[in-house]
Amino acid sequence: MATVRTAHAHWEGSLFEGSGQVELASSGIGTYPVTWAARSQEANGKTSPEELIAAAHSTCYSMALSNGLAGAGNPPTSLNTTAEVTFQPGQGITGIKLTVVGVVPGLSAEDFAAAAEDAKKNCPVSQALAGTTITLEASLGE
Secondary structure, three states, X not given: OOOOOOEEEEEEOOOOOOEEEXXXXXXXXXXXXXXXXXXXXXXXXXXXXXXXXXXXXXXXXXXXXXXXXXXOOOOOOEEEEEEEEEEXXXXXXXXXXXXXXXXXOOOOHHHHHHHHHHHHHHOHHHHHOOOOXXXXXXXXXX
């Protein structure tokens, strides 16, 4: 069955002087302030579309990698994934860097790297962001 998740954005004023809020409506976990400065300079306690994309991508990627590893008989003990979304004013999102450290007993670094690449390719968020260069660093931790 398909699911739909919803967020609402409200903006007032011009791009550079204005401000807004984004509400994570489906979960109801909060409403967060957004500004152009938070997007193009320092966050200063506000979020941005890029941070929200990073949150979605790191979570989806971890789920995809966990599923792939478990399906191959190597369920992970843990996966720690960071997504860094780079935004360049005037150009847009110019890249996403995924970094994952996994604890997977009995799995070689080479097999982990292969599973990590497969998850990058098949994660639904990666597929939705296919027009963006996505890089990956994968390593095993302890």
